[in-house]
Amino acid sequence: MEPLALLLAALAVILAIPVPKLLHTARFRTRSPWATMLLWQAIALAGGLSMVGAPIVYGLSPFGSNVPQALSTAVRLTLDEDYSAMAGLQVHPWHLFCLCLGLLLGGHLLLTLARTYARVLSARRRHRQLVDLLSTPAPHGDHGAETQIIEHDAPMAYCLPGRTNASSITVLSRGLLNTLSEPELAAVIAHEQTHLKQRHHLLTMAFEAWYRALPWLPTTRYGREAVLELTEMLADEGAMAEHSREDLLRSLALSSSEAGAPGAGSPEDTKPLGAGASSEITGARLQRLLVPARPLSRTAVTGLVSASLALLAVPTGLLLLR
């Protein structure tokens, strides 16, 4: 079992440091956000599993030749307080130390996930209470009953996920309604409703918790930022399925906090949209809206999906192998 522990440790290190570092700026992410999102989710799960699994497998190594059997032997010997049998198996204090380390790390990750989930949920509940008391439903029937308007001059839009899609709402400010035209507004609402429909808040939750649990690991921040960026790209795609790219771009330009200020955005040099126009824009989300990226080839997408599935299957399979 020692080679297996070593293999898991290597996988844990690779998935925790170089992979997120490379992936969070990888060019292909803008060409297929959903396949990249799948890969990130697989990396988080496989990374966590191998990080926790490596010390546990090492700790269990004297007890047997595979994990399930070694685990049952270790539990039996511990409960029986059979120290002579343990000595016979050559159990070193290091084994016990690593076993405890793995269990503590696993507990820490799960508890942080639970705590993050509870905190985010209660913050959203409180926010929802305020929205319910302070906002009014949007007058237009076509936007659906789940669009609320708050009285504030800053142009902004966001969505507030509820337990079900029916209890989720999109919130728009009065300032946004005054700034945007009808088709631009419809594009914003479609963007927000894509977030809600695709349950993006669940895809980001694990990364939020991952970051909270291991803030000293710089790559947990990369993962969190990358996944948030991907949800925005996916929501943009959802909006563009029904609305024009121009409307979406215009609404993005006009809903920044500066846009409402007088004198902002001087309409001097108007360039045609497309290559060149985006040279001063560095953010990937706007870049791909200005110069639409060619979608990844079918082969590349299949490769990304297979890599994700392999990442999930390999550590799980190694741990359960008889």
Place this chain on the structure above:
Amino acid sequence: MASLGDLERSVMTLLWDSGQPLSANEVCEQLDDDLAVTTVLTVLARLEKKGMVQRERSSRPHRYAAMATREEHTVEMLNEVLGTAPDREAVLARFIGGVSDSEAASLRRILG
């Protein structure tokens, strides 16, 4: 029959607009709807539990006041939406997420 949520909103609006503590009876009189005082008391109790109103126990009957002004609550909401602290939980995704102010300004120039 208005829903509890609608009633909560109209009671809060009344308390915010009046700017002074009101008893359940006064709330009941000032609301146009034909409401029972017990209903108003239920609504006020719910609002108190949510931390939206404060009950003054010194007077009889008890008077209720808004914990904060409408503007203060709006600011509380906006801080959550606009909050830029890097390690804040991503409770909400803003529409403009991932787009910096300078990028938006460049975009406005491009779009004309």
